[in-house]
Amino acid sequence: MRFEIVTIFPEFFTSIFENGILRRALAEGLVSVGVHDLRAFTHDRHRTVDDRPFGGGEGMVLKPEPLAEALASLGIQPKAERLAGEKLDSGSVLCQGTTSVVPEKLPIERGALALEGNSTKQTSHQRTRVILLSAQGRPFTQAMARELAATERVVLVCGRYEGVDERINQLYCDMELSIGDYVLSGGELAAAVVVDATMRLLPGVLGNEASSEFESFGVADAEIASAEDGVPRSQHGAGGLLDYPHYTRPAEFGGLRVPETLLNGDHAGIRRWRREQQLRKTLANRPDLLEGAALSKEDHKLLEAIRLKLE
Ligand code: ADE
Secondary structure (H helix, E strand, O other): OEEEEEEOOOOHHHHHHOOHHHHHHHHOOOOEEEEEEHHHHOOOOOOOOEEOOOOOOOOOEEOHHHHHHHHHHOOOOOHHHHHOOOEOOHHHOOOOOEEEOOOOOOOOHHHHHHHHHHOOOOOEHHHEEEEEEEEEEEEOOHHHHHHHHOOOEEEEEEOEOOEEOHHHHHHHOOEEEEOOOOOOOEOHHHHHHHHHHHHOOOOOOOOOOOHHHOOOOOOOHHHOOOOOOOOOOOOOOOOOOOOOOOOOOOOEEOOEEOOHHHHOOOHHHHHHHHHHHHHHHHHHHOHHHHHHOOOOHHHHHHHHHHHHHHO
8 A cells, every 4th residue: 555645844754654563564565655745846946835815814825736736746637537537647656756754774765665666556546545634624533544544545635824725625635634623733743643543454564463453443343253362352342432441560550450350361251341441431531432333232231330330
């Protein structure tokens, strides 16, 4: 899978992709990222990317021409043409303004570059999603991350200033995404969030293939295979509920002891405890999720008991 990020702050992404799981995924060639400097697609002495809004008002708006050029350099045509089923220009992925996210001194650079080379193969438009990051977008969710993880190429356009000329959204973008109900200074942080949440779902990216399934917002209960080693997993794990609390050694810390149930090896007991904790946490922090969650009869009973205790 490949991400293309169009931004006026390409350096912003360097440290993000140099650490942790993202760094490993890039180094191992499980994913590749191209960061494209929007200013490379300007033609004036000042490399102007923004202008004042028509109709007046505060702030500046990202101009459409550099964005359209940046997208064209990635082989992204206006939606109308893409829908007509045209193929991408395969040779344009490594282009003007593109940088590897991995600095040259790091040994993983070669892997990342090799991947960039691989990604220049013909890609159908159906396998490409162009996304505008903005506070006005649809909320980004785990379900959306899963959808994107099944996409071959995701192009992320980072908004800045007061916004992006709406014609870019209308002409090129398949989706406008927001990472939450707050206004950021730009789409860069949001793009990093989308890349992180999506790429950790790709096969092989997490050490433990199963672990992304069992956390908050993971796949529905019915989709989760039962554990073969007999250790209770949160099969209950997600299904739209928040994850249960986790503990590791020492068994006592800061005057608090790990719940006895987790120490005694009673797998069925552990499973029940974890499910109850999920319900508790979801009720306390995200009661809205309970409406969409797949809850068993036993869950409903547990919830009732939890609610009664709270009264
Ligand atoms: N740009 C500014 N605010 C944003 C948000 N909440 N999500 C995505 N992009 C943004």
